Amino acid sequence: MGSDSKPVVVGIDGSRAALNAVRWAVAEAEYRDAPLRLIHAVPGGQRSACPDPVLSSAEREVTRAGRPVRFESARIVGDAGEVLTAESGHSHMVCIGVPSRDRLHGRLFGPTAAALAVGAHCPVALIRSDASGSARDAGVVSVVLDDDPDNDTLVHLAMQEGRLRDATVRQVDRRLNSWIRRFPDVHVETIAAGSGRAYSESHQSRQTVQLAVVGQADAEQIADLEVPNCHPILGYPDCSVLLVRH
Numbered sequence: 733m734g735s736d737s738k739p740v741v742v743g744i745d746g747s748r749a750a751l752n753a754v755r756w757a758v759a760e761a762e763y764r765d766a767p768l769r770l771i772h773a774v775p776g777g778q779r780s781a782c783p784d785p786v787l788s789s790a791e792r793e794v795t796r797a798g799r800p801v802r803f804e805s806a807r808i809v810g811d812a813g814e815v816l817t818a819e820s821g822h823s824h825m826v827c828i829g830v831p832s833r834d835r836l837h838g839r840l841f842g843p844t845a846a847a848l849a850v851g852a853h854c855p856v857a858l859i860r861s862d863a864s865g866s867a868r869d870a871g872v873v874s875v876v877l878d879d880d881p882d883n884d885t886l887v888h889l890a891m892q893e894g895r896l897r898d899a900t901v902r903q904v905d906r907r908l909n910s911w912i913r914r915f916p917d918v919h920v921e922t923i924a925a926g927s928g929r930a931y932s933e934s935h936q937s938r939q940t941v942q943l944a945v946v947g948q949a950d951a952e953q954i955a956d957l958e959v960p961n962c963h964p965i966l967g968y969p970d971c972s973v974l975l976v977r978h
Contacts (some may be wrong), residue, residue, distance in 0.1 A: 738824040738854075739769035739804075743816045743844065746786040749829030751793050752867035753859040756972075757827040758797045760857070763896045766824050768794060768803035773815035813847025820852040827857040831865075833970065839958055840969055846955035849975055855889070856951075856975040868972060871942035872902040872921070874965045882947045886976055890945040891915045893974065899942060904964045941965060943972045951975045 740761040744750045754770070761768040770790045787805040794803050808815050820826045828844055841849070841858065848856045860868045875890035877883060887903070891914070894901035900919045944965045954969065963969070 737766075738822060739767045740764070741769045741771055741816065741819045741823045741826045742790070743812060743826065743828040744770050744772045744786055744790045745812065745829075746789065747829060747831065748865035749831045749859070749861040751790065751829070752861050752865075752869075753827045753829035753857070754790050754793045755797060755867065756857065756859045756869070757825075758794055758799050758801055759896060760825060760827070761801045761803075762799045763892075764824060768801050769819070769823070770794075770803060770805040771815060771819060772805075772807045773810055773812040774807060775811075776809050778809075811847075812844045813851075816844065816848055817851040817853075820848070820854045820856070823854050825855045825857060826852055827859060830858045830860045830972070832861060832863045841954060841957070849951045849954045852975070852977055855977070858969075858973045858975070860970070860972045869897075869942055871940040871971075872900045873897060873943045873945065874902040874904065874941045874968075875945040876904045876964045880947060880949065882976065886945050886947050889974065889976060891918055893943060893945065894918045894920075897943070900939065902939075902941070941967055941971045943974055944968050945974045945976065947976050951977055 740757050742754050742757045744754070757768060770787055772784055772786045784807045787807060791803070791805060794801065816826050816828070826848060828848070830841060830845060833840060845858050862868050873890050873894045875886055877887065890901055895915065895918050900921055903920060903922045954973070954975070957969065
């Protein structure tokens with residue numbers, strides 16, 4: 733893809749989940765030929781650290797990835813949700829790590845994710861880790877086909893993520909042909925909404941969801957979710973989520 737001057741931003745807090753988000757974002761930045769920007773938001777009055785060990789750890793993670801990605805780091809005083817929301821105004825995407833539910837005391841997302849879901853000005857990737865701290869990066873990329881005005885944008889992004897992650901794209905609907913023509917190299921399967929049954933051209937899939945691509949309506953509701961709900965994407969949002977706002 734062509735060079736993009738807007739960065740892919742990753743919020744860093746020293747957790748394993750954040751480092752998982754760094755690895756996910758490295759691939760995103762390389763694919764889009766965009767710079768990577770690592771942000772560590774710290775409360776006001778916290779003693780300055782130079783170098784910042786949290787950012788240093790994230791920088792080493794970028795280097796270990798071995799990808800030709802340009803990156804920069806910044807330590808910014810302020811609430812993480814507010815700092816990253818401000819960053820989203822001039823970014824291609826904002827990524828943060830999300831721990832498993834047992835580390836969030838039953839809630840699906842913490843306050844930073846909730847703030848970004850409500851206020852971000854660009855797509856937001858919430859990269860889920862499992863109970864052991866490992867990235868949940870296996871399975872399909874899932875998206876719902878519906879009549880919302882932003883649906884083509886969601887499906888296009890889901891197809892791009894399928895190509896980037898070398899993953900099957902699971903479309904929850906039956907309107908499929910046009911997207912197959914546009915992305916002939918991406919394996920696609922479709923599910924009849926509400927049926928829980930998966931169909932593909934060659935086999936019935938039992939893969940779990942690694943990434944759900946969702947739009948404005950889901951973003952507005954995500955802050956209040958406490959348990960997985962009856963969403964067309966099975967298991968949503970107990971997986972990584974890519975929020976696409978208008």
